[in-house]
Amino acid sequence: MKAWGVLIVGLILGLAAGLLYTWVISPPEYYDTYPPLLDKPYRADWVQMTVLAYGAEGNWNRTQLRLQGLPEAEIRPIAASVLDSAVVTGRPLVTLQRIAKLAAFYGIDTPVVQIYTGELNTAPTPAPITTDQDIPPTSTPTATAIPPTNTPLPAPTLTPTTPISPALSEFRIVSQTLTCTDPPHIAVSLMLSHTITVRRREEVEWLPLPGREVWLLWEDGADRAVTGFNPEMGLGYADFAVAPGRVYKLYIDVPRGAPISTIQVEPCTADEGEGWISRLLVFITQED
Numbered sequence: 001m002k003a004w005g006v007l008i009v010g011l012i013l014g015l016a017a018g019l020l021y022t023w024v025i026s027p028p029e030y031y032d033t034y035p036p037l038l039d040k041p042y043r044a045d046w047v048q049m050t051v052l053a054y055g056a057e058g059n060w061n062r063t064q065l066r067l068q069g070l071p072e073a074e075i076r077p078i079a080a081s082v083l084d085s086a087v088v089t090g091r092p093l094v095t096l097q098r099i100a101k102l103a104a105f106y107g108i109d110t111p112v113v114q115i116y117t118g119e120l121n122t123a124p125t126p127a128p129i130t131t132d133q134d135i136p137p138t139s140t141p142t143a144t145a146i147p148p149t150n151t152p153l154p155a156p157t158l159t160p161t162t163p164i165s166p167a168l169s170e171f172r173i174v175s176q177t178l179t180c181t182d183p184p185h186i187a188v189s190l191m192l193s194h195t196i197t198v199r200r201r202e203e204v205e206w207l208p209l210p211g212r213e214v215w216l217l218w219e220d221g222a223d224r225a226v227t228g229f230n231p232e233m234g235l236g237y238a239d240f241a242v243a244p245g246r247v248y249k250l251y252i253d254v255p256r257g258a259p260i261s262t263i264q265v266e267p268c269t270a271d272e273g274e275g276w277i278s279r280l281l282v283f284i285t286q287e288d
Contacts, residue, residue, distance in 0.1 A: 036069040047075055051082045054102055055095040063102065072106055079103040080110060084224075087112060093220040111215070111255050115222050171252050171260060171283040180268040184276035186248065187239035188214055190227055193286040208236030209285075215255040216240050218248050222255065244276045252283065 035046050047070060054063040067075060083099045093116075100116035171190070190209040195202055210228030225238035233239075242248060242265050249259035261281060268275045 034069070035066070040074075043070060043074060044078060046070075047078045048082055051079050051099060051102060055082075055086065055091070055099045058094075058098050076103075076106050076108055079106055080108050080113075083108075083112060083116075087222060087224075090221070096221070112222060112224065115217070115255060171285045173261065173281055174284050175282040177280040177282075179278045179280075180272040180275045181278045182275035184242050184244060184265050184278045185239050186216065186242050186250070186263060186265075186278065187233075187237065187280045188227075188250070188252075189234055189280065189282045190214075190236040190238075190252065191282065191284050193284055195287075206284075208234050210235040212236075213253055214238045215251040216242070216248050217251065217255055217259070218246050250281070 035043060038046060047067065050063060050066045053066075054060070079099070079102055083096070083103050086096055086099055096116045100113045103110075103113050104117050190212050192207040192209050194205050194207050197203075208227070212227045214225045214227065216223045216225075223240055225240060227238045228235045230237050230239070240248075244265050244267070247262065247264045249255075250261040250263060251259050260283070263279060266277050268277060
């Protein structure tokens with residue numbers, strides 16, 4: 001074999017031996033790597049842990065160093081998801097405020113961010129109303145319905161997060177059912193008054209409204225539910241687990257302005273038994 005042939009064979013064998021050693025025998029191990037160099041799933045885990053750490057520690061400079069170089073488009077949805085999970089799991093108020101601050105810094109402007117950054121005004125302006133319309137409840141009541149003592153929802157000042165078609169008027173309460181339970185809960189049923197023509201006669205039918213946001217706010221927290229996720233109770237149904245003794249403000253679509261209802265969780269009377277008062281509120285709206 002000529003000299004150049006021996007050289008080529010030697011180069012090939014050397015390359016093969018080098019690849020075998022680096023890929024199989026002793027592959028490189030990375031540590032203390034730069035977060036932007038991680039694969040996308042690991043970057044997502046890094047962002048999530050950083051957001052949670054900031055909520056617990058409150059060290060802004062350290063948080064910015066940890067997120068340096070990462071795409072803001074990846075940070076935003078993760079920060080929003082972490083905030084929603086923190087609200088649902090009942091994290092301390094200071095933790096929620098810190099996470100909301102970080103989310104706002106990266107351009108997230110959802111109602112829950114506004115609540116915990118102090119940019120949302122939820123001060124109630126009571127305006128009692130009465131109704132004489134007798135509407136049958138959407139589920140079998142377990143206690144006698146009592147006249148409502150709630151406040152109306154004013155004209156919205158913020159575009160609802162859930163698209164509404166056709167345009168709807170404001171909600172009003174038509175019935176309230178009380179039960180004695182432990183633990184207590186607050187449930188709502190949202191209905192649409194829809195007029196149809198049957199044999200040249202106009203009739204009103206009641207349609208449930210799925211996919212609508214319902215907010216429950218209290219002194220140091222907030223919770224959100226969406227109607228339709230409990231279909232056995234009705235497509236317009238949503239409920240919340242609540243704490244005894246607290247005062248809650250109920251909003252539909254947008255937690256802004258005066259609440260549609262202010263509810264205090266009270267103990268049952270001696271005749272009703274042990275436990276706390278739970279409520280099922282039926283609200284109606286109609287096409288404009």
